[in-house]
Amino acid sequence: MTSSTQRSARGHRGDLFDPQCPTRRLLDRIGTKWTSMVIKVLAEASTEEVRFAQLQRRMPGVSQKMLSVTLRGLTRDGLVDRRVEASVPPRVYYRLTPLGLTLEEPLARIREWAEEHMAEVDRANRRSDERTTDS
Amino acid sequence: MTSSTQRSARGHRGDLFDPQCPTRRLLDRIGTKWTSMVIKVLAEASTEEVRFAQLQRRMPGVSQKMLSVTLRGLTRDGLVDRRVEASVPPRVYYRLTPLGLTLEEPLARIREWAEEHMAEVDRANRRSDERTTDS
DNA sequence: CGGCATCCCCCGGGATACTG
DNA sequence: CAGTATCCCGGGGGATGCCG
Numbered sequence: 153m154t155s156s157t158q159r160s161a162r163g164h165r166g167d168l169f170d171p172q173c174p175t176r177r178l179l180d181r182i183g184t185k186w187t188s189m190v191i192k193v194l195a196e197a198s199t200e201e202v203r204f205a206q207l208q209r210r211m212p213g214v215s216q217k218m219l220s221v222t223l224r225g226l227t228r229d230g231l232v233d234r235r236v237e238a239s240v241p242p243r244v245y246y247r248l249t250p251l252g253l254t255l256e257e258p259l260a261r262i263r264e265w266a267e268e269h270m271a272e273v274d275r276a277n278r279r280s281d282e283r284t285t286d287s
Numbered sequence: 288m289t290s291s292t293q294r295s296a297r298g299h300r301g302d303l304f305d306p307q308c309p310t311r312r313l314l315d316r317i318g319t320k321w322t323s324m325v326i327k328v329l330a331e332a333s334t335e336e337v338r339f340a341q342l343q344r345r346m347p348g349v350s351q352k353m354l355s356v357t358l359r360g361l362t363r364d365g366l367v368d369r370r371v372e373a374s375v376p377p378r379v380y381y382r383l384t385p386l387g388l389t390l391e392e393p394l395a396r397i398r399e400w401a402e403e404h405m406a407e408v409d410r411a412n413r414r415s416d417e418r419t420t421d422s
Numbered sequence: 423c424g425g426c427a428t429c430c431c432c433c434g435g436g437a438t439a440c441t442g
Numbered sequence: 443c444a445g446t447a448t449c450c451c452g453g454g455g456g457a458t459g460c461c462g
Contacts, residue, residue: 174405175323175398182397183318185435188310204444218435220445230411241443242442251407258396262317263310265393270309272386276365320455339424350456355425376423377462 181229186214186222188259194232194248195256201235201245231255316364321349321357323394329367329383330391336370336380366390 182188193210194202202210208219223246226232231252237243248256317323328345329337337345343354358381361367366387372378383391 174401176320178397178401178405179318179323183314188314215436216445217437217447221435224445228412228415229408230414231408236444240442242445244444251404251411254404255400258393258400261393261396262313265390266309266313269386269389270313273364273366276386277363279365280363351425352427352457353455356455359425371424375462379424 181225182259184222184225186211186218187226188262189214190219190222190226191231191248191252191256191259192263194246195253197247199247201247204244204246207246226252316360317394319357319360321346321353322361323397324349325354325357325361326366326383326387326391326394327398329381330388332382334382336382339379339381342381361387 182191189211190207193207204219204223207223208214208216211219214222223232223234227234227246231249233247233249233252235245237245324346325342328342339354339358342358343349343351346354349357358367358369362369362381366384368382368384368387370380372380
């Protein structure tokens, strides 16, 4: 991480953005609720396009709004490809770009770590809870 | 930080969809602003302990509050080890636990991706902007 | 020195309703 | 069917201030 977040001691408006720390920005992205799930679902579809409604069906709990917002962001970022079929009713297809596909890799590592270790994290949490709960 | 007093989730590997999903929770964690930076700095210190003030110095921009909150969370999670030296003034030392150390790996992959590809993401963003801003 | 507590602002993101 | 526009709430997180 190479930031160096400098800002005047008093600017209360959120300007003076973090002068690009790439890692920070990437974490913000994949940290947003639905981003990594979209990438995973699209990665599972391989190179096949997936329609909006299909995506939504494969992502229980996502609202239309958030799926839409998430996809727009990923499209802007060049990670997702969007194709509109001008029919009635309209159909919109999505798939990962080559760039997006390369992100699946590190994300998979994160997923693996979670599956493998989060149980232990839970145990650690319970241990802490006990210590504070007793007294 | 999530206040997880929740219990396990056995998983089929696919349930990134479970709100209780380990991956979701991990992403929430590492998505919070300072978590991954703390892990990186502590990882760089290897097994050596690092004092609070040292950490803060190595993380430009972090407030005392947020560093404190972040460290408490990581300690609860069993990723960071905390040792208090009851002197006057008091000294508090931190280092990664073995568990925390294993998280450095996947985080490094994420960092690498960011360093390697965020420039391309920026280009994609600029291209989108032109299309909407053009006139 | 380390780290609680307090105040407060901002924005992610859910629910709902409306257009093409 | 896909996407946009409103409204609204909770919580992340910055800026103090105080205490062991």
